[in-house]
Amino acid sequence: MKVLLIDIDDTRANKLEPILAWTGIELIKLNNHNTDIYQLVGEMHPEIILVDTNSPNRDTLEHLAQLNKASPRTVIKLGNARSESINRLAADAGISIYAIDNIPTKLLQSLIDITLSYFYSIEHLRSEIQSLKPEIDARQVLNNAKKFITETYGLTEEQATDLLSKNANRQGRTITEVARQLVETGSFI
Amino acid sequence: MAVINNKNGLRIEKADITLGFIPLTDCAPLVIAHEKGYFRNEGLNVTLSREASWAGIRDKVGLGILDGAQMLASIPVASRLGIGGPKIDMISAMVLDLNGNAITVNNDLYEHLYAIDPRSEFSPLIAAQALQCVIEENKRSKRPKLRFGVVYPCSTQSYELRYWLASAGIDPDRDIEIVVIPPPKMVTAMTDGDIHGFCVGEPWNTLAVQQQLGHVVATKYQLWNNSPEKVFAVSESWANENPVTHQAILRALLKACIWLDKKENRKTTAKMISQAPYIALPEETVALSLQGLSLKHHGQLPEKVEDFHVFHRYSANFPWLNHAEWFISQMYRWGQLTTPINIEETVAAVYKPALFRIAAAAIGLESPSIDRKTEGNLHEKNMLMKSQHIGPNQFLDGQVISVGGIIKYLEQQSLSKADIPALRLINIQKEA
Incomplete structure (x- = not known):
């Protein structure tokens, strides 16, 4: 299956390339504004076109679809249903999709979903990791402090927790703060 | 977000609104409503x-990424029917302007036309006949077809170019090649020699003439006096969910159109809309047509055409149902629409005079009490005095469309692909 990318910048194209390659799709990139779209589409017969939502070439693609029933046409609904993913593809990724009529809706839906999830999974994971980091860090500090107490004073883990909590209460600080100080300076105060 | 009550005490459903526009002189109502604080x-x-494209505007309104937009008057109709794109239920309650387009041919082609008949300089009919001679000549010498650019397959410009060509018996689908190029790229395409002519909105014709690339052979005004050009359109579901907001936008745009129609405001308008966020072209280029000066030939004084852009007078903002009918007639004529539909129901679903009347009344404006009017019966020379409500409505070919007579009109159109008997079966004709 042939997919033509029009006016999709490298940042996005580089993200698209690996997933489309996995599915065995043949990818052709077009970023040159002077290329004759009529000629290109006529020679290449792409089954799907992914185009920048704001590309000035879009009206030409509309004309091609009107001239030739076998040309890819805009997809803004899948089957009869409004599709949230098409909306996200346009609004968030800035990509509009054109497909020939006989591409099954299910295939299109999967392709869009895969593209979207891949697009967002990496950035999404990165931000989730960022938000997890302080918590993991705090747990590490607490464990180190408890280990320090049990090893230095020969107390049980339960007693160590108790000691940290009492010191935190007395000083009006959080357990993590007290634990961090203990690990860093060897002193509760 | 603060909830704002407008003057009528009704709550605006959505205060943060994004509206789309294309860099053209007639994006002015949106820009003015914004810059002058009417919104x-x-x-x-x-x-x-x-x-950057009409397809982009259409889809973004359909998907809800834009709340509403400036649109070619034909797009909401075509979208409702799913012609040349996906089926999107759009409505329009207001026309933004009349006229404003022109047909430009490159210098080479113009010299040919002029050599055949020098009256091509000022007569669109004669220029089209001269073009017919050039096309015949090209056929005999087995030269490639002439290429003309329009901005969108179901565009007012496409129908205007086709109307002009057909007036001289030129078949736009057989005798020439039509390609689609977005407005800002049109002049470049002519510079590069990709196209021999185009039909586009201002300021792109003026720019082509100023750059000595070509000559204007017809204006939209000459093809059909005071015909609708851009509308403000939203999706039907958006309009149902945001009726108060919709009315507020219409009122603001109406105020902008009233302001825009005053001669003394046109210079300021040119200054505003030529700025980088809007059209991004020199003020002098944008100012000409806005001030009623139609520049057709480089080195000659521009013609005075007061009505080159009409934003309000002649009941310009009213969404006349018969205008939507005309677009449908052209879709049938050129084979873009082949299935017989009930024309009356379709246009009433898309153009919304009732919503317009509410907005107009709210700011103290009178609206026409009828939804359809006759076209082609008022010649500018026969208008005794300039009326604010009715303007000239002559067609280039002198045809008249009576109210309810769209199929009869379509039947008389040359080169038509319309299946008239099938259309008659579905549409009961009310005309005599």
Whole structure:
């Protein structure tokens, strides 16, 4: 299956390339504004076109679809249903999709979903990791402090927790703060 | 977000609004409503989004990415029917302007036309006949077809170019090649020699003439006096969910159109809309047509055409149902629409005079009490005095369309692909 990318910048194209390659799709990139779209589409017969939502070439693609029933046409609904993913593809990724009529809706839906999830999974994971980091860090500090107490004073883990909590209460600080100080300076105060 | 009550005490459903426009002179109503604070006065916080294609505008309105947009008057009709794109239920309650387009041919082609008949300089009919001679000549010498650019397959410009060509018996689908190029790329395409002519909105014709690339052979005004050009359109579901907001936008745009129609405001308008966020072209280029000066030939004085852009007078903002019918007639004529439909029902679903009347009344404007009017019966020379409500409505070919007579009109059109008997079966004709 042939997919033509029009006016999709490298940042996005580089993200698209690996997933489309996995599915065995043949990818052709077009970023040159002077290329004759009529000629290109006529020679290449792409089954799907992914185009920048704001590309000035879009009206030409509309004309091609009107001239030739076998040309890819805009997809803004899948089957009869409004599709949230098409909306996200346009609004968030800035990509509009054109497909020939006989591409099954299910295939299109999967392709869009895969593209979207891949697009967002990496950035999404990165931000989730960022938000997890302080918590993991705090747990590490607490464990180190408890280990320090049990090893230095020969107390049980339960007693160590108790000691940290009492010191935190007395000083009006959080357990993590007290634990961090203990690990860093060897002193509760 | 603060909830804002407008003057009528009704709550605006959505105060933060994004509206799309294309860099053309007639994006002015949106820009003026924004810059002069008409939107703000209605409690709206509007962001204007410059768009690069009509397909982009259409889809973004359909998907809800844009709340509404400037659109070619034919797009909501075509979208409702799913012609040349996906089926999107759009409505329009207001026309933004009349006229404003022109047909430009490159210098080479113009010299040919002029050599065949020098009256091509000022007569669109004669220029089209001269073009017919050039096309015949090209056929005999087995030269490639002439290429003309329009901005969107189902565009007012496409129908205007086709109308002009057909007036001389030129078949736009057989005798020439039509390609689609977005407005800002049109002049470049002519410079590069990709196209021999184009039909596009201002200021792109003036720019081509100023750059000595070509000559204007017809204006939209000459093809059909005071015909609708851009509308403000939203999706039907958006209109149902945001009726108060919709009315607020219409009122602001109406105020902008009233302001725009005053001669003394046109210079300021040119200054505003030529700026980088809007059209991004020199003020002198944008100012000409806005001031009623139609520049057709380089080195000659521009013609005075007061009505080159009409934003309000002649009941310009009213969404006449018969105008939507005319677009449908052209879709049938050129084979873009082949299935017989009930024309009356379709146009009533898309153009919304009732919504317009509410907005107009709210700001003290009178609206026409009828939804359809006769076209082609008022010649500018026969208008005794300039009426504010009715303007000339002559067609280039002198045809007249009576109210309810769209199929009869279509039947008389040359080169038509319409299946008249099938259309008659579905549409009961009311005309005599």
